[in-house]
Amino acid sequence: MNILIRNASIWTGDPSRPRAEAVMVEGGKISAVGGLDEIMSHPASAKAEWIDAGGATVIPGMTDSHMHLTALSRQRSAMSLFQATSKEDLLGMIRAKAEKIAPDEWIYGVRFDNSRWADTTLPTIAELDGLGIPNPVLLLRVCAHIHVVNSRALREAGLSVEDLSGAGVVRDEKGCFTGTLHESFAHPVVEAMKRKTMSGPGEAQSLRETMMQLVSEGITSIHACSAESYGLEENIEACRFLHGRGKLPLRVTLYADHTIPEWIRNGEGDEWLRYGGRKFFLDGSLGGRTAAMTFPYADDPSTKGMLNMDTEDFCAKVRREHEMGNQVQVHAIGDAAIDQFIQAVEGVMDLPLLSRGLRHRIVHAQICRPDQMEKLKKLEAVCDIQPVFVSSDIHITEPRIGKERLGWAYA
Structure with a gap:
């Protein structure tokens, strides 16, 4: 089915031509974007269904880069x-x-x-x-x-x-x-x-309903984070069940802290359901005082949080994944956990770069010292930040880390 959307303010993502007024969609994929006359002359326009956007803004589908899909469902x-x-x-x-x-x-x-x-x-x-x-x-x-x-x-x-x-x-x-x-x-x-309460393919329908809700909000691709160690593993069996029947409504890239049958390397799978890489959890949360800090919590000096992994062991595992060509996605909220991530990425700098421009990812990086920001920039690490933390943690950040360190936090 072909669709022509016109009378729209279309954000293209192309700096040389940031806006357009019409777009052609063929078989579920954008095939052309530009002025109305340009798109109307497209060969596919003759048999396309026309949609008048009424001057509304139109953007490409969004990717949610950090989601526990099955847990959400x-x-x-x-x-x-x-x-x-x-x-x-x-x-x-x-x-x-x-x-x-x-x-x-x-x-x-x-x-x-x-x-x-x-x-x-x-x-x-x-x-x-x-x-x-x-x-x-x-x-x-x-x-x-x-x-x-x-x-x-x-x-x-x-x-x-x-x-x-x-x-x-x-x-x-x-x-x-x-x-x-x-x-x-x-x-x-x-x-x-x-x-x-929960198991297997029987969850497929509720997962699909959750995905359809995401699609209705403009999210067409997600990076699902399977956290088996926390009881938050993704139901891959249900996702494969949906995919095999053509009922997967959005694209799923999976990161996991455990072994996935048949998948060991980044990109295995297909366009709709594929493996992204290994997930590691270095610490916990600011709200629970389990985010790992280099200093005692201001409102509970008896603890600095929790590091979940030994630094030497973590660095060895990151190196092994890098040697396999895999990107790692690493949960690190406190500055002590961020130190571990930096050390691990520095430890693979002697190896060839990952293919397809992939770089290792740090998720959250919520309490990050200025010297760490400079190191992350130099390492060209991907910092995967969740703005939702601003609303959820803004009232607890100062009590947890102290006013003098507020400049280290984005929430």
Whole structure:
């Protein structure tokens, strides 16, 4: 099907000709852009459907460079706690939910933001157990780096409080488990929840619905980030199911922190569904105080956050991926994590450049020192920045890092 869009202000992306008034689309691809007379003389215009844009601005489809697609789809059916105005409000929402569902059904609550509450303390396992509900409860903070569980959820995962250990298991001053699990330490509980609620190709329809919503907003290509270590892996089986039936409505480039069957090198796959490269998570989030800093947090001097990987091990893995021709995509929010990324990229400078102009990517780079900015520029690293952090973190940045370091942050 051919489409001719006219009477439009078309942004071309070409500095020599930034605007045009008409565009020809053939078989779903832009084949010509220019003045109306120019496009009307195009051979395909005779059989094209004409659309009068009424002077509206027209742009090419957008690419979202950082998305957890499957998690987004699942959160659409999860219990949103974003509107909770306090811990008491959140607990009341959970109690009300339990009254409407079966006693064995999981309550999966997402997107709560305790930083906006007067009392910013997280809910505890004691408070969740104190609701007197039989359901397993798993809560995910808005940053996606902190989970809170109740005792039933632990039992469903085959765990007890005594089984838990490690830096991501939060305990109070008496050594009692608070119910909070940082980073990948929540993985066993997340997996237990998913076994009961989510799996395989059966998710394909909900994934397609989520993709169609993105397409309706002008997003025609995404870089999906599969984070198996966080329980946020992409459902590749469902994506392949859709693709095989011609029902994939946008292009998906996958980055993963785990092995993908049949894909080991950048670009494997096709135009619609392909492998982008390896994903690494070096630290956590600013909101959860798990972003790794070189200095103590201003509002909690007992911690500098968490580095998820040993520097030597991370550098070796980046070098191995580079030797295979793969771009890496690296989550790094705190300046200590950014130091690790810089060291790893400096460590591959003796190797040939990646093909097709690819460069290694750092995602977020939220707390970045001036000397690091200069190094990243010199290394020509791709800095993948998320403006959404401005609205979500602007009110917590100064308390977390101190006023004297605000110039290091974009949010």
